[in-house]
Amino acid sequence: MNLSRLDLNLVVALRSLLEERNVTRAGQRVGLSQPAMSAALARLRRHFDDDLLARVGGHYELTALGQVLLDRTATAYDVLERLFASQADFDPVSESREFKLIASDYAVAVFGTELARVVHEEAPGIRLRFTQPPTTIVDDTATLLSTTDGLLMPHGVVSDFPATDLYQDRWVFLVANDHPSVEDRLTRQDLARLPWVTYQRTYDAPAVRQLGMLGVEPRVEVSVDSFQLLPLLVAGTRRIALIQARLARLMTPLAAVRVLEPPYEAVPLREAMWWHPVHTHDAAHIWLRETAARVGRRMADEHDTPQPS
Secondary structure (H helix, E strand, C coil): CHHHHHCCHHHHHHHHHHCCCCCHHHHHHHHHHHHHHHHHHHHHHHHCCCCCCEEECCEEECCHHHHHHHHHHHHHHHHHHHHCCCCCCCCCCCCCCCCEEEECCHHHHHHHHHHHHHHHHHHHCCEEEEEEECCCCCCHHHHHHCCCEEEEEEECEEEECCCEEEEEECCEEEEECCCCCCCCCCHHHHHHHHHHEEECCCCHHHHHHHHHHCCCCCEEEEEECCCCHHHHEEEEEEEEEEEEEEEEEHHHHHHCCEEECCCCCCCCEEEEEEEEHHHHCCCCHHHHHHHHHHHHHHHHHHCCCCCCC
């Protein structure tokens, strides 16, 4: 494909046409007349050798190729938008823009809240938008990173992309305050016999893999898409849950649970901020990464390896 022969304005038209599925509305969305958008559709049909939009009754539906292009076009548009928004200089005091960060509810609670506080104080025009990681994070990391400003994720899940370390954490267990068969410590036998509450996404796998290597197969009774819900689902039950120590310290006052050490040497958790190489030399992203690293260092200085309460 010779990109020099392509009109990148067609990316804008293609996205609008595929999402609106109506030539008139697509033109209104991007500021083109109906004849101009019809001409763009004709050019796109010739390029792809496909109708893209097929009339069914009184409306249009996407062809099979149009359906495939729908997500790809949105991704390409986002990448182009970020590419041409790059800048040589960035003044956080005067700039006004939004950074999108992908992070679990754990990372937002433990790190994101402090990052947001610092940004609020130092860069009043900067907005942060946190979104949950999709289940495809491991399968399509490059595409994910190309459409966001940063990914907060521990080491051991993604690799081969630039990252800056933020802080360390460790894994502990939660049990109910009134658990009928667990006193002041857990045993490996307890881990095998007691029901579990687990975080259901796959990218906490390093900690789960370690259990498998120890011969422990968690008997999962409840799984949930939120680390912060684990204490509530442990309280008043016989269940146990594996959770990060920093989050446990925040959540234990809110639920009738207590923190216990693992009956093995648990692998540490090293949280990092990952980004796509296209952002490496962008001034705004450099400021964001440096600010995040500074917040992480402050967390390490104040609460180095937090202890359970």
